[in-house]
Amino acid sequence: MGAGLATSRYTFRIPLPTGYALFNTSTGSALRIDGADADELSVLLSGPPTVVPEDAFGAELAGTLRRGGFLLDPAFDELAEIRDRYRAARGGAPVALTVTTTMDCNLGCYYCYESRSPDALAVADADRLVAIARDRLHRQHKRSLHVDWYGGEPLMNLPFLEQASAALQQFCRAEEVTYHASVVSNGTHWPDDVGAFVTRHRIRQVQISFDGLADNHNRRRRYRAGHQPADETSSFDKAVALVDRLLRHTRVDLRFNADHGNAGDLPGFIDFAKRRGWFDAPFRCVFMVAKLAAYSDRAAFLRPHELTAERFEELQALADAELPDRCRDRQDIVEGFPFPRTSVCGALADDSTVVGADGLEYRCGLQVGEAHRAVGEFGGGRRLLPLAPREFPDRTWWDEFDPTTLPTCARCSFLPVCWGGCPKRHLDGTQAERDAEGRRWRLNLPRMIAAGLREPAPDGFVFSHHDQFRDEPAPPESRSNSGRGLSSNP
Known part of the structure; x- marks a missing residue:
């Protein structure tokens, strides 16, 4: 008898029409098993970690x-391997600058969580932005820069965007650094030379949001006083016309904000x-359904308008069924299976930053304008003296955030495909949102596994809380099925 082999804590099983499927969230490996011993073997492999005799499986199966x-x-x-993977992803992420050109906007959306202010970056700030890019790129000798033009409505500060974009591109050419950009926009304030603008600023992606069809969109996205266009074209018609033109020149991500x-x-x-x-346009159009949600305390008023998790999942399933494959948002899925994570959001990337129009730097774009959440001052400081680190308490939190060391996440068998979900929710202490992330994986991972194997999703099957946290004793009523994930209660 050999020394023994340990079962992985990250293996899940789902029933198939014949036998079972096993999926390991840490390696991304999937395996079908059937036969007389399939039930017993799949329970063993997907249960709490245990050591079994090395010769218990036969050489080929082992x-x-x-x-x-x-x-x-x-x-x-x-867990240590996942931790190494996470930390390598933070350090190895490409340099991305999210640049809030202005906090001003020509629309007054009822759900907007950003404060409207006259804060805007000045043309003279372009050199400071280049200095930030140089510093971030030189830290680890990185050779690629991505800039995301953000707001407010970023094109309402076109003089700065034009100057800063030209300066950054000139710097990247001199440094032989790859450069590309994206824009998050409401689609109503663009210059007439759309194609030339995309080319000039090397924009490879534009996100345009819609709040429904024309009636709903226009009621939710009204022009603010003084911003009504002379021809009185609605915000819906403006955005539609822009998408028509953009798709001849670059990728467009359509975001449907649902409530x-x-x-x-x-x-x-x-x-x-x-x-x-x-x-069917020359460039790819990717469609995504987004749930209007209270991303910060400033947006707490949105909570009564939020869709339930079940309703939101229905909308996502509807979109998935209706969209052509090339238009589906597939950033987390390969052939149905979720990736074991190898990348982090920009807020966690060691060499990325969010530049606020208020002269402060942030880690997350959803925090722009919340000065108490800043992590530094743009370009080293607009004040006469640099701020001391203690004046930016969130800086240390972001630098040290590691889901593999958190008491709950470190025990979770979804960790390799989740990495704790949105880090901002951990910072804000929104436990309900973090619980919802676990529930989403318990509901949806079985469907993903089945889809990856081109099998029908097992009807009514969800993973249990015990499948997620295997160091906890199974409840008495399910001990006979411990590790099987057959609970119908998510």
């Missing part, structure tokens, strides 16, 4: 299970987009 990460050497530390009042517009809006030819 080799397959080891290559997939379902069986391990007992001394191997899976209780406009969710019923989704099928009609997808049909509208099809009839406009957006999904």
Whole structure:
């Protein structure tokens, strides 16, 4: 008898029409098993970590299970490997600058959580932005820079954007650094030379949001006083016309902001987009459904308008069924399976930053304008003396955030595909949102595994809390099915 092999804490199983599927969230490996011993074997491999005799499986099966990460050497530390992966992702992430050109906006959306202020970056700030890019790129000799023009409505400060974009591109050419840009916009304040603008600023992606079909969109996205266009074109028609033109020059991400009042517009809006030819355009059009949510205390008023998790999942499923494959948002899925994470959001990337129009730097774009959440001053400081680190208490939190060391996340078997979800929710202490992230994985991972194997999703099957946290005793009523994930209660 050999020394023994340990089962992985990250293996999940789902029932198939014949046998079972095993999926390991740390390695991304999937395996079908059937036969007389399939039930017992799948329970063993997807249960709490345990050590089994090395010769218990037969040489061929043991080799397959080891290559997939379902069986391990007992001394191997899976959590430490995930921690190394996470920290490498933070350090290795490309340099991205999110630049808030202005906090001003020509629209007054009812759900907007940003404060409207005259804060705007000046043309003279372009050199300071280049200095930030130089510092971030030189830290680890990185060779790529991405700039995301953000606001407010970023094109309402066009003089700065033009100057800063030209200066950054000139710097990157001199340094032989790859440069590209994106824009997050409401689609109503663009110059007439759309194609030339995209080319001039090397824009490879534009995000345009819609709040439903014309009636709902226009009621939610009214022009603010003094910003009504002379021809009185609605915000919906302006955005639609822009998307028509952009898709001849660059990728467009369409974001449908869903709440209780406009969710019923989704099928009609997808049909509208099809009839406009957006999904067959020369450049890719990616469609995503987003849930209006209270991302900060300033947006707490949105909570009564938020869709339930179940309703939001219905909308996502509807969109997935109606969209052409090239237009689906597939950033976290490969052939149905979720990636074991190898990248982090920009807020966690060691060499990225968010530049606020208020002269402060932030880690997360959703915090822009919340001065108490700043982590530094733009370009080293606009004040006469630099601020001491103690005046930016969040700086240390962001530098040290590591889900693999958190008491709950470190125990969670979804950790490799989740990495704790949105870090801002951990900073804000929104436990309900973090709990919802676990619930989302318990509901959706079985469907992803089945889809990856081109099998029908097991009807009514969800993973249990015990499947997620395997160091906790299974509740008495489910001990006979411990590790099987057969609970119908998410």
